[in-house]
Amino acid sequence: xxxxxxxxxxxxxxxxxxxxxxxxxxxxxxxxxxxxxxxxxxxxxxxxxxxxxxxxxxxxxxxxxxxxxxxxxxxxxxxxxxxxxxxxxxxxxxxxxxxxxxxxxxxxxxx
Amino acid sequence: xxxxxxxxxxxxxxxxxxxxxxxxxxxxxxxxxxxxxxxxxxxxxxxxxxxxxxxxxxxxxxxxxxxxxxxxxxxxxxxxxxxxxxxxxxxxxxxxxxxxxxxxxxxxxxxxxx
Numbered sequence: 001x002x003x004x005x006x007x008x009x010x011x012x013x014x015x016x017x018x019x020x021x022x023x024x025x026x027x028x029x030x031x032x033x034x035x036x037x038x039x040x041x042x043x044x045x046x047x048x049x050x051x052x053x054x055x056x057x058x059x060x061x062x063x064x065x066x067x068x069x070x071x072x073x074x075x076x077x078x079x080x081x082x083x084x085x086x087x088x089x090x091x092x093x094x095x096x097x098x099x100x101x102x103x104x105x106x107x108x109x110x111x
Numbered sequence: 112x113x114x115x116x117x118x119x120x121x122x123x124x125x126x127x128x129x130x131x132x133x134x135x136x137x138x139x140x141x142x143x144x145x146x147x148x149x150x151x152x153x154x155x156x157x158x159x160x161x162x163x164x165x166x167x168x169x170x171x172x173x174x175x176x177x178x179x180x181x182x183x184x185x186x187x188x189x190x191x192x193x194x195x196x197x198x199x200x201x202x203x204x205x206x207x208x209x210x211x212x213x214x215x216x217x218x219x220x221x222x223x224x225x
Contacts, residue, residue: 004154031211033211033212035213040217041217041218042115042201042203042215042216042217042218043155043201043213043215044215045211045212045213045214048210048211048212050210055210055211056209056210056211056212058212090154090155092155092211094211098160099145099157099160100155100157100211100213101157102147102154102155102156102157103154104153104154105153105154107152
């Protein structure tokens with residue numbers, strides 16, 4: 001079975017630009033969560049979506065948004081990029097709650 | 112608010128020796144506790160979890176963890192370390208009703224040497 005897949009794996013943007021990251025959950029998983037991992041730190045919770053509805057939001061500015069599609073895949077959007085948004089963005093899926101299964105991440109560099 | 116502390120940035124151990132990676136937590140409510148491992152430039156891999164029941168939890172790759180409610184700890188252990196266990200280990204906590212909002216520690220780098 002395929003695990004959680006994320007795209008793109010690496011990308012470089014400049015300050016002020018916008019980025020969209022994509023995630024496909026494990027087949028049968030209906031919940032997708034997004035985490036930001038800055039170098040040298042643990043992952044920080046950004047969003048959880050379940051059945052296309054937002055079920056949780058972390059302490060991130062409104063520049064961060066997400067959505068979940070009918071096939072349970074998800075997109076994370078970040079507008080007006082700042083240097084501090086440079087990080088590994090991790091997507092995780094689960095049935096509803098329980099252990100999270102993480103993808104390999106999308107590494108975003110903002111110049 | 113919930114929090115996790117991993118007091119050691121790095122743990123060094125010789126191959127074949129037992130290893131312990133420490134974790135303490137703070138929550139208001141019953142905790143769900145997790146350990147994840149991260150290899151360089153990779154995502155996180157689930158090792159084990161504590162929900163309820165036995166305080167000793169067994170997980171993947173020979174790892175286990177002991178839940179201690181009085182000390183609010185959830186230390187990760189392995190009886191005999193392998194060089195291939197060298198990686199970054201994260202402890203995480205969430206509470207009942209907390210959805211999938213995991214709060215992670217800052218991570219402990221485990222180095223297993225020959």
